[in-house]
Amino acid sequence: MQKGLISIIIPVYNAGKFIERCLQSLLGQTYSNIEILCVDDCSHDNSCELINEFVKKDNRVKLFQNKENSGPATTRNVGLDNANGEFIMFCDNDDEYKPTMCEVMVNTLIKEDVDLGICRSEIFNLDLDIGAYNYTNKIPLERQILNQDNRVAINVFVWNKIYKKELIDKYAIRFPDGLMGEDTAFIIMYCAVAKSVFGIIEPLYNFILRPNSATNTIGKFNSGNRLFDRIKIIEYVYDFLIENDLFDTQEQYFKEMAKLELDYISGFAKSKNVAWKIKKTYNNFVKRKKLNWKKYNYSAIRCLFSFARVKESIKLFKKCVWI
């Protein structure tokens, strides 16, 4: 592990149109002690040729190629396995970093002595002139010790954050191979072991929203059998917490995140049959792991609420009306 080095991992798949701009934004960083790990997942365009041009010009750029198409989880894991840096960051192959992103993120992590740094992002919507409210802007601000409340508030994108490799290696945190929603699992696992966070108010990441990007075609990825990946994610995270003796301390966080995942996928269930199947698959997980049925069955977890939360919701609702 090289001290001060940031390893930036870029999963690459048919990124020919955008990868040059992405790499230029990384090579133009004000903080130069970086290595850029491009991991190609068997693209069938000219992504690798374009990346190799950068490899020839700058030895900070490295290219790894998967032997078979494996999905973003395995691809990012290849990056983690080959990273030499003290810090890890991610970038999607069609997005960009603002010039000071690495400098601000790494300096903040070191100066504030935290385990996780989060920045805001700017959305560039190539479809519409009208921008969307950027929900990556809701982050715990300034330095905070992580607790049950603010852990849940951390969004599950991997690319607006900086991580300590030492923590990732200590707990062998990896993306679950072959599953969609892999970033959610990574963030939950990392946040479960991180003690503190610093939220940077400045938007440092340019998130480019394209018509065919994974985010914009998210419905496609959350249909059919892919829906059930999310339940496997819940199970993957549960196994991680148990193996690392973290379940007792992180149980509430796990329940909240399980609820969010189930709420999320239930929104994509196009029929009662699918909705029933989601419920059954999740309940089978609860039985298999011998979790407390009263606390963890599907209905119980989706009704997860407290009177305090209801009171808070009513208070917020009243603020939003003019009486």
Next chain:
Amino acid sequence: MTNKEFKSKDDYIKYLKKINFKKHLKKIEKILKDKKIVIYGAGIFFEIIQENYDLSNLNIIAISDRKFSESGANEKIFGYPVCALADIAKLSPDYVLVGTIKFIKIIQDLESQHLKDVNCIIKPLINKPFFELLKEFWSCA
């Protein structure tokens, strides 16, 4: 209506007529008389509001937005001074009115983080119909 349904300025104008913003504006002019107001949200929605409605009876002291990194009387937007989010407290406003169509998450954000130590009331600039508000609220929950 979601943001996706607003494809042009006319759509926003129609929406404002639909929610009878003119009537609501007259009402809040009386409620907020002589109160210092900061508008949060310098996007297209507020741009259309200030183009199509007379806001002169509201004592708007500044416009703020997350994209403003600095404040200054020299910097103006729509004729109002610009204020960075972090500097709202210095202005000691009585009200911060959120000038966006979807405002629940923003109000929550401002209350819990940026303006939690500021003694002001945060409300939306518009008055949404009850069921539309409930729908937005449900989508945020």
